Amino acid sequence: MGSGRERPGGVGAVLVCGSGGAGIQAALDLAESGFRVILAEAGAAIGGRAARSDDTLSGGDCAMCLLSPRLAECARNRNIEIFTLADVLEVSGEPGRFRVRIRHNPRYVDPGKCDGCGNCAAVCPVTLPAAPGEEALKAISRPWPQAIPNIFSISRVAGAAPCRGACPAGVNVPGFLALLGAGRLEAAYTLLRDRCPFPGTSGRICRRPCESACRRGARDGAVAVGDLERFVADAVASAETTLLPAAEGAAGTRARVAVIGGGPAGLVAARDLALTGYRVTLFEAQPLLGGMLRYGVPPFRLPREVLDREIGALLPPGLELRTSTRVDKPAGLLSVHGGAFGAVFLACGAWAGRRLGIPGEGADGVWQAVDYLRVSNSGPPAPIGPGVLVIGESDLALDAARTALRAPGVRRVTLACLHGRGEVPVDAGRLALAAGEGVEVEYGLGPTRVNTLAGRVVSVSFRACTSVFDEHGRYDPLYDDAATRTLGADTVILASGRGVDAAGYALERRPGGRLLADPLTGATGVPGIFAGGDAVLGPASLAEAIAQGRRAAESMDAWLKRNAPIREAAAMGVSGAGPRHPVPMAPDPAPAGLQAGSREVAEARRCLNCGACSECGLCTTACSAGAIDLAQAPSESEIEVGSVIVAPEETGAPGWSELAARIGLDPDAPGVPPESVRTRLPGVYAAVGRGAEIAAAVTRGSAAAACAMEQLASVRGTLARPRSYPWERDVTDEEARIGVFVCRCGHQISPAVDVAEVCRSVAALEGVHCVEALEYSCSDSGLRRMKRRIGEHRLNRLVVASCSSRTYEALFQEVLRESGLNRYLLATANIREECAWVHGGDEAATRKAVDLVAMAAARARHLRPLPPVDLPVTASALVLGGGSSGMTAALSLAGQGFGVHLVERSGALGGGGRRPGPEEGGAGDRADGLIDRVTAHPRITLHLDSELRAVAGQAGDFTCRLNVSGWGRVTLAAGVVIVATGAGGENEALAAKLRVALGEDGGFRPAHPVLRPVDLVNEGQFFCTAAPPSSIQERVLRARAAAARAATILSKPQLEIAGHVASVNPVFCVACGTCVRLCPYGAPFIGEARKAAVQEVKCAGCGSCVASCPRRAITLRREESGTVTAMLGQLLAAGGGY
Amino acid sequence: MSPDRSESRSEGTRTVRPPGWEPEILAFCCSYCASAAAGEAGAVRLRYPAGTRILSTPCTGGIEMEHLLEAFEKGVDGVLVVGCPDGGCHFVEGNQRALRRLERVRAILDEIGLGGGRLRMVQLSDSMAPAFADHMREITETIRAMGPNPLKPARKESAGRS
Structure with a gap:
């Protein structure tokens, strides 16, 4: 083999994109016939959507049961390399030598560490x-328990x-919402406090831009994040847990820094610097500390104990606190100007x-509202009223009005707003509250003058x-000067904004101050000197x-280390700037059944999980292997292959049209002609599945x-290992x-048969050292489990009770074999079919x-290794058959370098001897072309x-006898037989000769x-009619x-066949010749010393001679002679039988 | 088994039929045709009595007479051998040999009074799942009519299962 069309230096590897039925089949056929395969799958596991549906298909199997073992074969094949979460970005180069650029999307789980334990998903x-x-x-999940690879991945946008x-x-x-929704209050609090050291405060006064952005808002109201924040903070505080650290960190030893202003900006900076x-x-x-929180926000909105x-929880130990101390010349604090500090943070507020x-x-x-609030919040209420007019329409104005009230x-108390009703730019709820x-x-109302009497x-x-x-x-307000109004007032509170009084700091300022x-x-x-907070932003939020x-x-910190002042990530705070990703709406969870805080938990669960993973960090903690890695980023690699097969599950499969566009194929009809697997690109083939029709997909894959x-x-065989x-x-x-x-078998065996009872019952049988129930024995994880147990228990026989063996x-x-045992040391029991x-x-089923299973165990005890x-x-x-099917198959195999004997009953190729089907109309030219090429x-x-x-x-060695009309008989050797005859009448005779039904x-x-739509039941025989x-x-x-399919056999120099042959014990043999007469294959002969012997190559292992030998001198080598007796004994033993 | 199980003799027959007795059938199945038919029967969820046990063998031609006799000796109530149709044997004529061999065993069973009817051979192809299920039902009913194998070890009847 290997002498096909000469192509200098092609690559003996094929890229298969997509791992549905078609992709899996293509990969297996190629890998079994001498090629290296790269199987690229966009999802987290191979198998496509078909593998996870449990629709029962024809044949009685559900799709997953069907595909699972094929997937396991892929995983175990040394010549198939699986890339999951892989996108094919670009295919360049030429047929025989393509370069393929692949993006590997992050799994966020280290495949080398994940052992599939599932603690994370729990x-x-x-x-x-x-x-x-x-x-x-x-x-964080795996698509199904037997997924390949059997590791978890995180859905994260x-x-x-x-x-x-x-x-x-x-x-x-x-x-935060995810943790709260799971009822994990403390974890929610910890996560919250990581970014917001004032959760109780923030939960009360935050302007809640998160709620404005919430995608649920447009539907049925945003998730009440602020209220939940307050709830969690209060709940944790009242529980007096150790979560509220009175003092974190230790006194620093680094340079001295000054923070001016004890508002939230200054407090956070002071804490962070101290912790550093x-x-x-x-x-x-x-x-007192708190800034605007204390002297601006009234206590009925923010209780002072909160x-x-x-603030108490925030202040680090070792912090030097200088209250009632006004700093007028911040530069003077710097050591370069004779002060004591290496750097100064100015957060003096507005x-x-x-x-x-x-x-x-x-x-x-x-x-001025700020003055009024500061006075009111510092001591006895300021003398005002009885009629109070507040002019303004901000939180400040509302606070002033409500304080005055x-x-x-x-x-x-009257509040005069500039905006019309319904347009006032404050939280409507807060306005309504006031x-x-x-x-x-x-x-x-736009004010024009304050009228006075005696000043x-x-x-x-x-x-x-x-x-x-x-x-x-x-x-740019417009007024109607004709429509005037006068509102009487004893006190007027102006709340039209706050400015920064920073004139004395000798620092650069903006026009507004x-x-x-x-x-x-x-x-x-x-x-x-650094500055921040309201002093820089103007009136801003907490x-x-x-x-x-x-x-x-x-x-x-960076500056003090003599680095350029650089922020950790320029994107901080704008990470949501990208386009919103549509996500389906989650149903409202039923609040019933939850304990304390059920209302809050239910509310938190309204979160739509727009970004999938919430990055709450629970899995990171739960994973003992340390496999979670949220820092993973996409990577790219380039591979070289000789050919590319695209195998979407259907033309509408997600990601397919994009892939087709990148490669240059028509996504709706990549084949040329439309139903073909050939495409307009030489060397690129399309095996487009048909959705749920896995058989069609498998055919196309092959x-x-x-x-x-x-x-x-x-280049076949050049890269295969x-x-x-x-x-x-x-x-x-x-x-x-x-x-x-x-x-x-998922739920196929388990409820009908009490598997646990089966395990218990067979555990005590002779020779049984290990019994285990498996969810799917044919899955990769099931197979690996067997292998592990073989090693652990030093097993030497395997009994698998599953489906049709x-x-x-x-x-x-x-x-x-992988466990270093002869592969014939296996006995199976079909407890499914x-x-x-x-x-x-x-109930008798169990x-x-x-x-x-007990009978299989008895058989297993008597199994012997077979060379x-x-x-x-x-x-x-x-x-067989010289029509278009037969000629196509013949040309394909001949093109691969194999010899082909094309047998046609009539005198001409092209189905000439048969009626031309109406569907073949117009195919005549094509048939002529085929005939020429075949000839x-x-x-x-x-x-x-x-x-x-x-x-x-x-399989691998058929002897085929032909009758040639008018000539005689011909005997041919062939590794495979392909039936390509069309007419129904022929089938019966042919089937009898092939011994198939x-x-x-x-x-x-x-x-x-x-799974095997073109294979006949007999190995090595195929049919394409x-x-x-x-x-x-x-x-x-x-x-x-x-x-x-034929090439998977023909490409191998030899097949390993079961040495399941008869052997004669010469001690008992009396050379009666019964076996010699009986054997349909002529395997036994009377050899030297007048004893029978068996030619192993001829023996088919039917056992006829064994059963006929009057001296019981012959056994099948696989089993000891007592096997059936032992099985019967097991079946019928008291208590063990039935 | 129910604890109140007691022996009773149905009048008019010699056979002991313990209540709750279900015929125990052993089916030797050729792995080429019968086992495949059994698989197909399962795939299309045909139903047949659960007192049947299947023992796969490469070819019915390899079933030894001793195995058949042994099964009865150990107490099986009936034995069904399922082989390939005529001309369909993968080992050319193993099924024919099995037929001949069964004849001899049946004669022995008749001779010893067990009844040759307890042993039966049928032939079907791998596509004949309904026939397979039918045969399983039929032999079960045949044996039910014949009653339990008198050779069934007495201890089995009292042993019961947990």
Whole structure:
């Protein structure tokens, strides 16, 4: 082999994109015929969607049971390399030598460390919405328990949760909600406090940009993040847990730094700097810490015990606190200017009330809201009223109005807003709250003058404001001077904004008076002085202040280390800037059944999990292997292959149209002609599945593999690695140590048969050293479990009780070989088809299963290792039928370098002897082209006017006898037989010669209706005729598929066959000759010393001679003579029988 | 087994039929045709009595007479041998040999009074799952009519299962 079309230096590897039925089949065919395969799958596990659906297909198997062992074969094949989470980005180069660029998307779990224990998914609080009929998965999950690879991955769309990006402080809102939704209050609190050191405060006064951004808001109201934050903070505080650290960290030893301003920005900066190791001095002009939180926000909105508690928890030990200390010259604190500090953070806040610029503003009884609140919040209430008019429409105005409402002697508080009703730019709920308390709200009023009497305010004149913003959205109010109004007042409180009183600091300022600082680092124009908070931003939110303090501390640390002031990540705070990813709506969870805080838990569960993984960190803690790695990033690699097979599950499969576009294929019809596996790109083949029709996908996968085999025939075997196994342990003299593995087959065996009872019952049987129930014995994890147990218990016999043994026996035999045991040390029991499926609901089913397993165990005790026999493979095929199917199969195999005997009953190729089917109309030219190519091909030998007379032998070595009309008989050797005859009448005779049974429709029956659609039951025999009506394209597909399947045999120099032959014990043999007369194969002969002997190559292992020998001198080598007796004994033993 | 199990004799027959007795059938199945048919029967969820036990063998031609006799000796109530159709044997004529061999065993069973009817051979192809299930039912009913194998060891009847 290997002398196909010469192509200098091709690559003997094929890339298969997609691991549904088609991709898996293509990969297996190629890997089994001498090619190296790279199987690229976009998902986290191979198998596609079909593998996870439990739809029952024809044949009675569910899709997963069907595909699972094929997937296991892929995983165990040394010539298949699996890339999951892989996107093919680019295919360049030329046929025979493509370069493929692959992006490996992060799994966020280290595959080398994950052992699939599932602890992570157990704790993961995020459940992703599931498609109908599919099981809902956690954000960290594996698609199904037998997934290959059997490791977890995290669904994570970084930046997709808008709430998280909206929070200036960078609180992990989804993580917080997820933890709370799982009822994990303390973990939620810890996560919250990581970014927001004032959760109780923030939960009460935050402007909640997260809620504004919440994608649920547009639907049925945003998740009440703020309320939940407050709830969690209060709950934790009242529980007096150790979570509230009174003092964290130790006194620093690094340079001294000064923080000016004890508001939230200054407090956070001071804490962060102290925790970093700096010796911090905090200056505060007021007697108490808190800044605007204490002197601006009234206590009925923020209870002082909450504020005191949170500030107390924040202050690090060793902090030098200088309250009631005003710093006028911050530069003077710097050591370069003779001070004691290496750097200064200036966060003095914005305490200068903004004037309206109207006459009478300076009159007695006119307050600035900041001043009024500071006075009111510091001591006895300021003397105001009884009629109070608050002008403004901010939180500040609301706070002032509500404070005034509570002041002694005040009888009436009016709030004059510039905006119209419903347009006021404050939280509507808060405005309603104020109104509900008795604040009278007037809308659309622009003040024109404060009217006074004897220097004291008596009223304020307004004009109607008709619009606030111009058409560009800029603040540019328009007034109607004709519509005026006057509101009487004894006290006027102006709340039209706060400015920064920083004139004395000798620092650069913005036009409005705010300090000028680098927006990223907080650095001012004076080296060593950093600024932040309201002093830089103007009136800003608590969350922004926290962020400012944190960033300043980071940059100061960097600066002090003589590094450039650089922030850790430029994207902080804007991570949600990307486009929003649509996610399906999660159903509202039922709040019932939850304990304390059920309302809150239910609310938290309304989170839509926009970004899937919430990064709550629970899995990181739960994973003892340390496999979670959220820092993983996508990577790229480039591989070289000779051919590419794209195998989407269907044209509508996710990601397929993008892939097709990148490669340059038409996503709707990649084949040329449309149904073909060939595409417009030489060397690129398409095996597009048909959704749930796995058999069609399998056929296409094989057909595409055949095309790649033809194309790469010259480099077949150049990159393939032979299978290698450990040395086989000779167990002949060992006592039987049997491992029994009972398969539950998901729910196929398990409920009908009590698997646990089966395990218990067989555990005490002679020789049984290990019994274990497996969810799926044919899955990769199941096979690995067997292998592990074989090693642990030093087992030397394997019993697998699962499904029909012929399907998966090879897989279990592989386990033995990989464990250094002879592969024939396996006994199987079919407790699915022969028990669970036929006796479901009958309580006797379990007893029967016990007996079947016990019989298998008895057989296992008597199994003997068999030396493998290598059967040389005849590298040529016998193709029966010279129509388009037969010619296509012949050309494909000949193109791969194999010899082909094409046998046609009539005198001409092209199906000439038969009626031309209507569907073949127009295919005549094509048939002519085929005939010419077949006739001209040097490796195709034509046998016209010929008919198959008999077939003998086995896969790899068939002896085929032909009758050639008018000429006589011809005997041919062939490694495989491919049936490509069309007519139904022929089938019966042919089937008899091949010794296969026909189906009820008179057509050939596949070895497996779904997984092996072109294989006959007999190994090495294939058929490509399809039940009519079949299109010419379908026949071509099946012909190519049969060729690919045939190549898996023809490409091997030899097949290892069961040495399941008879042998004669000469001691007992009397040379009666019975065996010689009986044997249909002529294997036994009377040899030297007048004793019978068996020619092993001829022996088929039927056992006829064994049963006939009058002296009981013959045994089948696989089993000791007492096997059946032992099995019967096991079956019928008292208590063990039935 | 129910604890109140007691022996009773049904009048008019010689056979002891303990209540709850279900015919115990051993089916030797050729792995080429019968085992495949059994698999197919399961795949399409045909039902047949759960007192049947299947023992796969490469070819019915390899079933020794001793095995058949041994099965009865150890107490099986009936034995069904399922082989390939005529001309369909993968080992050319193993099924024919089995038929001949069974004849001899049946004669022995008749001779010793056990009844040759307890042993039966049927032939079917791997596609004949319904026939397979039918045969399993039929032999069960045949044996039910014949009653338990009198050679069934007495201890078995009292041993019961946990």
